[in-house]
Amino acid sequence: MTTSVSIVYKHYLLRWLFVILSFNSARGRRCAALRSPRGRPRAAPGPFASRRYMGAVGSSRVMCDNVPGLVSRQRQLCRRHPEAMLSIGRGVAAWTAECQHQFRQHRWNCNAPERGHRLLGSRESAFVHAISSAGVVFAITRACSQGELKSCSCDPRKKGSAKDSKGLFDWGGCSDNVDYGVRFARAFVDAKERKGKDARALMNLHNNRAGRKRFLKQECKCHGVSGSCTLRTCWLAMADFRKTGDYLWKKYNGAIQVVMNQDGTGFTVANKKFKKPTKNDLVYFESSPDYCIRDRDVGSLGTAGRVCNQSSRGMDSCEVMCCGRGYDTSRVSRMTKCECKFHWCCAVRCQDCLEVVDIHTCKAPKSAGWISRT
Ligand SMILES: *[C@@H]1O[C@H](CO)[C@@H](O)[C@H](O)[C@H]1NC(C)=O
Secondary structure (H helix, E strand, C coil): CCHHHHCCECCHHHHHHHHHHHHHHHHCCCCCCCCCCCCCCCCCCCHHHHHHHHHHHHHHHHHHHCCCCCCHHHHHHHHHCHHHHHHHHHHHHHHHHHHHHHCCCCCCCCCCCCCCECCCCCHHHHHHHHHHHHHHHHHHHHHHHCCCCCCCCCCCCCCCEEEECCEEEEECCCCCCHHHHHHHHHHHHHHHHHCCCCHHHHHHHHHHHHHCCCCEEEEEEEECHHHCCCEEEEEEEECCHHHHHHHHHHHHHCCEEEEECCCCCCEEECCCCCCCCCCCCCEECCCCCCCCCEEHHHCEECCCCCEEECCCCCCCEHHHHCCCCCEEEEEEEEEEEEEEEEECCCEEEEEEEEEEEEEEEECCCCCCCCECCC
């Protein structure tokens, strides 16, 4: 057993937040991205772009050395691809928001105590690894299409003509190069786990991979006489990140508990009655805490102060959310649209109404005994 299991880690998401913070302060300013609307050929990076790139390389050593928590292979990639790191940094907020959206009705809402805690081998940890890995794929792929990276561009294989159920079409515009995104994410995100040989490293590698799922949709534009669509130009675009979030949320709910093999080379399902995990399933080792009370050691913020839903019978109900501790009710007033009437033709006119609503928030544990063992 290596000691790394008991080391206190910074929360995975927070580590990514450090990436952004260190980058923004090291660069001083954020560079203007070379944006091009979806489905149009991207503009080739001009001389300005390459000068900007060289500038970034010059300071990339300083900036990459100041990001806490990177292993040496990640630092290397960081120095070689500083622009990619900026894209990842900008992506952090998006996938943190998606994680919070998926868990909005739950005691654990994708937040963790600021100071480090033992990163558990829990179901939630599995989700965080998967969505972070998916987020890197998304951020890098998008950056490729928008011409922000030197090392990649639109999918070079989507050229010439092809056929689908509607007939022949031409590949055109910019197809998202998700293969590059996946390769980059594998190299960068997994580098962290390749150092370790313990159960947690195996688990993280598995969940990172499960997160690198490709969601692409084909979009087309019609040409020809008055939109007759005799000619079509199509490209492949990544689906909205919400689709990834919804997918991983299902995988989180069906996550499979595993135990390490005797020889430490892999894992098997903990309860033989359940199915074996496939490469697309999320896996975890340890049961989750109940997240009712604040406990840094297990990464729980507790639910004191969280808003609950009095009329719900689900996870967001006051009974479940507040863990039976009860809740406080405060009355707030807010403006809403009301008494909307349809006017012929064609408008809907509403009045502004003052609405008074009760907001319920969970009480803190009685004994002020917020556990803190650090
Ligand atoms: C509270 O729960 C009820 C019943 O599930 C639901 O209809 C309502 O929209 C919820 N309210 C909020 C603010 O989420």
